[in-house]
Amino acid sequence: MLQQIADKWIAGEGLLGGVFQGASPYLVYSVTMLIGAILALVIAAHLAGIYSWAERRIAGRIQSRIGPNRVGPQGFLQWAVDGLKTFQKEDLIPQDADSVIFRIAPYLSFCGMFLVFVVLPFSNTLVVADLNIGIVYILAVSSIEVLGVMLAGYGSNSKWAFYGGMRSAAQLVSYEIPVGLALLSMVLLSGSLNLNQIVLSQSHEGFFRSILAWNFFATPFAFIAFFAYFTAAIAEINRAPFDLPEAESELVAGFCTEYSGMRFLFFFFAEWANIFVISMIAVVVFFGGWTVPGVHTAAQWEAITPYIIYGALILTVIGATWVGYRMGVRADEPTRLTKPTGDLGTTILAVVLGWGPAFTALAVLSLFIAFGLPSAAPAVIKNAAQFGVIFIKAHILVFLVIQLRWTVPRLRVDQLMMLCWKYLMPVTFVCILGNMAWIAFIDMNGTAANLTRVVLFALTNLLILKYILMVVQNLRHAKANFDFKLAV
C-alpha cells in the first residue's frame, strides 16, 4: 500500500500530493516507509502490552486467582503502567558483561519480531510492504531473533544466561526447519510466496464455499501441516511448553537472567508480539486470512456498506448515550464503572466516553443521511471488515497459545530436540510430498477434492466441539467445587 501512496505522491496526486511535488523519489519512499514502520511499531507495542495483561488475567482465571484488576477497568491499563515503570528503571549492565553485545541483544531480538510485521496483510491493502517473497522473507528475518537471544546469553557473562543462550541456539535453529517446511508445503497449494496472493487463492464465492476454500481444509496434508507448523512456531518463539531458554525453574531466568528495566522489557515485548505474529501467519496461510465469508465482489461491498455504517453509528449513539447517562445518574446508584458522586473525573469520563462520542456519531449520522455516503466508504468498510476478520481469527489462536502455556509442563532439552527431528521434520516432509502428489494427481475442483474439504471441515468442527465441551465441563466443575469457601 505504501508503494502506491509513494507513487501517487511522486506524481503529485492525492492527499498531500502537493507537498512532495518535485521531491526526490528516495525522500518520498523514505518518508512513506517511516510512516509505515511507525504504524507497525504502534500496533506491535499495543498488542504486546495488551497481551501481557490478557495473559495475566487468563492465567489468573486458570489458576483460580484474580490477576491484575486495579489499574483501569478490569486492570486493563496494567500493561501501560508496568511499561512506564520498567522504562524508568536504572539501566543496569553487569560489570563483567560484554557491554556492546549486552546492549545490542534486546534490540536484535525485537527486530526479528518487528520485521515480520512489515509483510503481514491486515487486509487486502493494509500491508506495509506487499513483498513477492513474503514467506521467504518471514523465514529469513525471524531468524534474527535467535541472534539476539544467543548474544544476550553470551554477552551477560553469566553461566545461567549462557545455558539459556546455548539452548535457544539449538532450539530455535532446529525448529525453524519444520516451520519453514510446513509453510512451504502450503506455498505449493497456493502457488505463491506473496501473503496477499496466498489469501486470495483461498477466497471463493458464497459463504460456506469461502470457508471451505481455506487451505486448512484443502488436503489432509494441509490439515496436518497446520498442527506441525503451530507446534514448531510456538517452540520458535520460546513459549511454554517449549520455553527452555528461559526455563525459570532450571536456569533461573535463562538468557535474560542479567537483564532488567527497559532491555528486559524489549525481550518480553518481542515474546508477546511474536504470539500475534505466528497466529497471523497461521491465519494467513491456513485459515483464509482476511477473506470475509460471503462478501467478495465490489458490488457486494457496495451493497452492504450502508448497513454497516448506519448500524455502527446507531449502535455508537445508543451505547455512548447509555454510558453518559449512567455516569450522570450514578450519584444515586454507584456502579463499578464510577467512583462516588459528581466529581470532576466522572464528568470528564461522562463527556469522553459518553456524550462526546454520542453527539459526534449523531452528527456524522445526520451528515451522511443528508448528503449521502462518501464515495470512499465502500473501500474503507471493506478494509475495516477484513481487518476485523483477520484480527478475530488471529486472536482465537493467540488465546490458545496463552491457554497452552498455563496448562502443560515444560519439555526436557533432549525431548524437545527429539520432537523436532524425529517427529515434526518427517511429518512436514510428508506434508510437502503429499501436497505435491495431491496437486499432481487430484483435480482441485473435482469431487474428490471437494469431498475432502467437507470431511476435513466436519472433522475440524468435531475437534472444536470437543474442545468447547471439555472447557465447559471443566468450568462447570470449577463452579461447583472450586469457588469453595468454608462457612466460618
Add this chain to the structure above:
Amino acid sequence: MSSLVTQLKSDEMLLNMGPQHPSTHGVLRFILKTDGEIVTACEPDVGFLHRSIEKICEKCDYPGFMPYTDRVDYLAAMNANHAYALAVERLAGIEVPRRAQVIRVITDELNRIICHGAIGVGALGMDLGAATPFLHAMRERETVNDIIEELCGARLTYNYVRIGGVWFDLPDGFVEKVTAFLNHFELAWEEINRLLTDSVIFRTRLMNVGTITAGDAVSYGLVGPVLRATGIKRDVRRDQPYAIYPELEFDIPVGTGTFGTLGDCFDRHLVRVEEVRQSVKIVRQCLKLLEPGPVIAKVPKNIKPPAWADVYSAVEAPRGEMGFYLMSNGTGKAHRCKIRTGSFAAMSIISRMAPGMMIADLVAFIASLDVVAPEIDR
C-alpha cells in the same frame, strides 16, 4: 546417557546452583560439575539454615522446646510437634487421653495432605514448568490453614501439640468444616491430578529419571515416600504404631513402576498422590472416633524423667520417619537431643544419583525427593 555422549567430552563447567535458585526449595546449594547439559558431579552444600535446634533442646525445659520443633520442618510442624511430644511422653511415662490422640492424628493427616499436596506434588509440577496445579494445591492449603488457624491460632508453626495431649479442644463446628473440606478436596485432588499426573509431558519428564533401587534406598537410609517408591513397604504408622493408628484402616502405597522403572521420580510422585488419598480416608475415620473427654493429661509443670533414661521415638512425617532421640539426666532439661529427619538422608543420595543426569532432570530429581531446607540443617 548413551556412550556417544560420554565420548564427546568437552571442558567441564563448575556451576553453583543455589543458594538462591528457584528450584532449590529454600536455601540449598549444589555445586555442579557440568559437561554441557549433563551433570558429571553434584555436591550438596548444606548448612545455610543451621540453627542449633538440637543444642537448644539441651538448654530448654521439656515443654519449652515445643515451639522449636515447629521449625524443624515448617511445612509439617504438626508432625514434628507430635514426634517430640511422643518422645517426652515415652521418656517420662505419660499417658495421653484418647481424645487428644485422635485430634493429633487428625491434625497430622491434615498437615500431610497440604504438605504432599502443595509441596510434594505441586512444587514438583512447578519445577517442571506447570504452575497451575501448584496454585490449585496452594488454594487447598489455604483452606486447611484456615481450619488449623481456628484450632490453634497459627497457620504455619502451630505449636499445638503439648506433652500429654494437645493445647486446645476442637472449636465448634470443626468436624463439619473438616468434612466439608474433605468432600471438596477429594474432587479438587482429582482435578489437580488430571492436570499433572495424566499429562503426557509430565509423565515423560519423570519416567526413568533418578531411579533409586531398593538396595540403595536402604543403604542410604532413605525413609518415607522416597523409600516406599522403591517398593519397600515401610511406614512408621504401621511398623511402630503410635497414637490410634493401629485402629485405623489405610493402605500404604508403594512404588509399582507402572510407568518407567521401579523407584523413578514418577513412582515417588504417584506414592505421594496416593498417600494424600489415604490421609483423607484416615481423617474421615478419625472424625468418627472423636468422643468427649479431656484433651490433655495431668502433667507436672516440671517434667523430670528418670536419670539416664533414653528414648527414640518416631512418627511418619510427610518426608518420612521423623525421630527424636532424647536422653535425660534427671533434671528438667534433656541431656542430649538428636533429631532424625527424612530430608537429610535424601540429600545424601543426590551426589550418587546426579552424575549422568541433565540439569533439568536434576531439578526434577531434587523436587521428587521433596527435601525442605530447615529439615536438613535443623
